[in-house]
Amino acid sequence: MADVRGLRGILVAVLLAAIVAVFLKQRADRAPARVQDVELSMRDYTFNGTNPTFRFHVGDRVRFVVRNEEQTPIRHNFAIPSLGIPCDRELGPGEIRHVFLTLKKPGVFEYLCCTHRGMGGTLVVTR
Numbered sequence: 808m809a810d811v812r813g814l815r816g817i818l819v820a821v822l823l824a825a826i827v828a829v830f831l832k833q834r835a836d837r838a839p840a841r842v843q844d845v846e847l848s849m850r851d852y853t854f855n856g857t858n859p860t861f862r863f864h865v866g867d868r869v870r871f872v873v874r875n876e877e878q879t880p881i882r883h884n885f886a887i888p889s890l891g892i893p894c895d896r897e898l899g900p901g902e903i904r905h906v907f908l909t910l911k912k913p914g915v916f917e918y919l920c921c922t923h924r925g926m927g928g929t930l931v932v933t934r
Contacts (some may be wrong), residue, residue, distance in 0.1 A: 862933070
């Protein structure tokens with residue numbers, strides 16, 4: 808009789824552990840993704856010297872840290888028009904703008920400086 812009770816206790820413990828594991832997995836699946844920082848240095852009419860392409864996945868959360876690092880009074884700004892990030896006020900040398908974005912759809916999107924034609928790069932978002 809004691810063996811049956813011990814076995815029953817073990818089965819209950821295993822069942823509870825399985826339920827907790829499923830609950831924690833579901834909760835983790837719903838947890839927001841961590842925020843990725845992307846540093847963008849605006850200088851010499853480029854972003855980061857080369858106007859790079861950045862790759863992300865749908866659901867990624869990104870904080871763009873955009874800095875005007877010009878040594879002269881050249882002003883820049885930052886936008887991702889097709890993702891709803893408009894041109895904001897121009898940044899003078901030394902100024903910083905933070906742009907937070909959750910990527911909700913796949914595609915190829917242009918980021919740019921609205922003031923200087925040709926100054927921009929690409930975001931590639933995949934599933």
